[in-house]
Amino acid sequence: MIKDEFLNNIKSLIKMHSEGLLGGEVMxxxxxxxxxxxxxxxxxxxxxxxxxxxxxxxxxxxxxxxxxxxxxxxxxxxxxxxxxxxxxxxxxxxxxxxxxxxxxxxxxxxxxxxxxxxxxxxxxxxxxxxxxxxxxxxxxxxxxxxxxxxxxxxxxxxxxxxxxxxxxxxxxxxxxxxxxLITIAPDTHILKATVKLGLCSEEVLNGGAADRKVVANAWETVLKGTGLAPIDVHTPLWLWSRAGFTSLLEFQK
Structure with a gap:
C-alpha cells in the first residue's frame, strides 16, 4: 500500500474516533x-x-x-x-x-x-x-x-x-x-487492525512475542515524521477492531 493512502486511512480512523463513531468510545x-x-x-x-x-x-x-x-x-x-x-x-x-x-x-x-x-x-x-x-x-x-x-x-x-x-x-x-518512545501496545485487536490496514501480513495474528514486536516496529516506522506517536493510533485501532472494521470510505471523500 502506498504510504499516503495508508496515512489517509489512519487520519480517517482518528476522525471517526474523535466523532464517537466506532461503536464503543467508552474505554x-x-x-x-x-x-x-x-x-x-x-x-x-x-x-x-x-x-x-x-x-x-x-x-x-x-x-x-x-x-x-x-x-x-x-x-x-x-x-x-x-x-x-x-x-x-x-x-x-x-x-x-x-x-x-x-x-x-x-x-x-x-x-x-x-x-x-x-x-x-x-x-x-x-x-x-x-x-x-x-x-x-x-x-x-x-x-x-x-x-x-x-x-x-x-x-x-x-x-x-x-x-x-x-x-x-x-x-x-x-x-x-x-x-x-511510547510504542503501540499490540494486543489482539491491534494485531487484527494492523493486518486489516495492510501494514503487516496475517502471520502476526499468531500473537507471539515476535509477532507483537514486528507490529510495534512497523507502526514506529510508518508513522516516523508524521507528527503522530504510535500510541496515538492505539485507541482508534482498538475500537475499530471491536466495531467489526467499520468502513472508512465516507471519511475519505
Whole structure:
C-alpha cells in the first residue's frame, strides 16, 4: 500500500474516533473517572494493569472500581500497605471483588509490583517513581524493562508497559519527555487492525512475542515524521477492531 493512502486511512480512523463513531468510545478505564481520587489514580491504574492480560478489560476495571469503593478493600491500592501486608490477607481482598482471579499468582504479582514501586523512590508510590526519572520515558524503560524488570512482572512487558504509559498520560496530569518512545501496545485487536490496514501480513495474528514486536516496529516506522506517536493510533485501532472494521470510505471523500 502506498504510504499516503495508508496515512489517509489512519487520519480517517482518528476522525471517526474523535466523532464517537466506532461503536464503543467508552474505554475500560473510563469507569474510574470522577470516582477515584486524583491522589490515588496513578497507583490504582498501575497495580491493576499488572493483572491486565488475557482478560476482559471492562470486567477488570469494573472489579477495580468495586474494590476501590469498598472501605474493606480500598487499601489494596495503597502501595506501602500492600508491600508490607500478609499475603493471605491480600489474597482475600483481591478475590473478594474479583480484581484477582488466580488465588496464588495474582496476589504475588500485586505485592511484588507494590514493593517494586515502594522501593523505587522516597515517596514509595507511582508518582514518586515517575518523578525519580523526571518524567522521562527513556530512563523509566531502562529501569522497569531492564535493571529492575523482575520487580514488575507483566507490567514490564512491551504490550502492557507501553499501554500503561499511555493510560497514565490519558487519565492523570503527566506530560512525558521523549513521548515518541511510547510504542503501540499490540494486543489482539491491534494485531487484527494492523493486518486489516495492510501494514503487516496475517502471520502476526499468531500473537507471539515476535509477532507483537514486528507490529510495534512497523507502526514506529510508518508513522516516523508524521507528527503522530504510535500510541496515538492505539485507541482508534482498538475500537475499530471491536466495531467489526467499520468502513472508512465516507471519511475519505
Amino acid at each position: 475500560p478505564e473510563d469507569v474510574l473517572i470522577g470516582v477515584v481520587n486524583e491522589d490515588d489514580i496513578m497507583d490504582v491504574l498501575t497495580l491493576a494493569m499488572a493483572l491486565n492480560y488475557q482478560r476482559n478489560s471492562y470486567k477488570l476495571w469494573e472489579a477495580v472500581l468495586n474494590a476501590y469503593q469498598d472501605d474493606e478493600t480500598k487499601w489494596i491500592f495503597n502501595t506501602k500497605v500492600v508491600a508490607n501486608c500478609d499475603i493471605d490477607i491480600l489474597r482475600e481482598a483481591l478475590l473478594l471483588h474479583r480484581v484477582g482471579l488466580q488465588p496464588n499468582r495474582h496476589p504475588e504479582i500485586w505485592q511484588r509490583v507494590a514493593r517494586g514501586i515502594m522501593n523505587s523512590s522516597e515517596k514509595g508510590d507511582v508518582q514518586g517513581l515517575i518523578e525519580s526519572v523526571q518524567f522521562d520515558i527513556f530512563p523509566l524503560k531502562e529501569f522497569m524493562q531492564g535493571t529492575r524488570k523482575a520487580d514488575f512482572p507483566y507490567l514490564s512487558g512491551p504490550k502492557i508497559f507501553n499501554y500503561w504509559l499511555y493510560v497514565l498520560e490519558s487519565y492523570t496530569n503527566i506530560s512525558w519527555s521523549s513521548r515518541e
